[in-house]
Ligand SMILES: *[C@@H]1O[C@H](CO)[C@@H](O)[C@H](O)[C@H]1NC(C)=O
């Protein structure tokens with residue numbers, strides 16, 4: 309009797325542990341139907357997009373926009389992110405995954421940023437990158453990666469990629485969200501509209517107004 313009870317408790321313990329693992333490894337909520345192709349023109353706001361009522365085709369699940377390098381030459385940081393998310397691939401609605409392609413000019417930087425809704429895994433198509441993320445304990449975890457190699461950036465943590473090579477570089481990144489969202493630290497803080505008050509930024513960075521205005525001017529719309 310006691311042995312049977314102990315086996316049952318052990319079984320319950322394993323089940324609870326499995327549940328916790330499953331909960332902690334999911335990002336977007338799971339889907340409740342085979343497909344829910346986003347109707348991107350609907351004004352109805354739900355957690356994601358409403359499903360198209362008809363006319364689902366293969367093109368709803370297709371995107372050719374990351375086949376070729378993005379133009380990095382007129383970007384402020386020398387890098388360009390091209391999203392292959394639900395906004396480009398309506399069929400991704402409710403599926404909890406998406407990709408991006410990121411191109412980097414020599415010396416290009418994908419500046420420190422976070423994805424509030426997803427973990428990211430990058431695969432280097434070509435070139436070499438210095439990449440890193442910072443933990444909530446302010447520890448920098450960084451590494452140089454090159455063609456064919458993979459690096460992961462945990463959900464929500466600030467991270468970056470820098471091309472310190474002489475040649476262009478590119479990665480494909482995968483996300484466990486249909487729309488991971490991005491907050492780029494410099495533009496989030498210094499180019500928000502309406503602007504983050506100078507006195508907040510002065511106090512936060514322990515500098516005077518001139519420094520803040522100088523940084524804001526770099527991100528002002530041209
Ligand atoms: C998408 O939503 C719009 C606006 O509600 C509607 O007129 C249209 O019929 C919908 N399209 C499909 C394919 O469901």
Ligand SMILES: *[C@@H]1O[C@H](CO)[C@@H](O)[C@H](O)[C@H]1NC(C)=O
Nearest residue numbers: 347349360361362363364365
């Ligand atoms: C579906 O496609 C047909 C043919 O292109 C079109 O006539 C119809 O309005 C579409 N329906 C919706 C709901 O968009």
Ligand SMILES: *[C@@H]1O[C@H](CO)[C@@H](O)[C@H](O)[C@H]1NC(C)=O
Nearest residue numbers: 376377378379380381382383
């Ligand atoms: C950037 O490069 C593309 C082709 O690689 C070219 O068509 C475009 O004119 C360039 N833009 C600038 C601002 O140099």
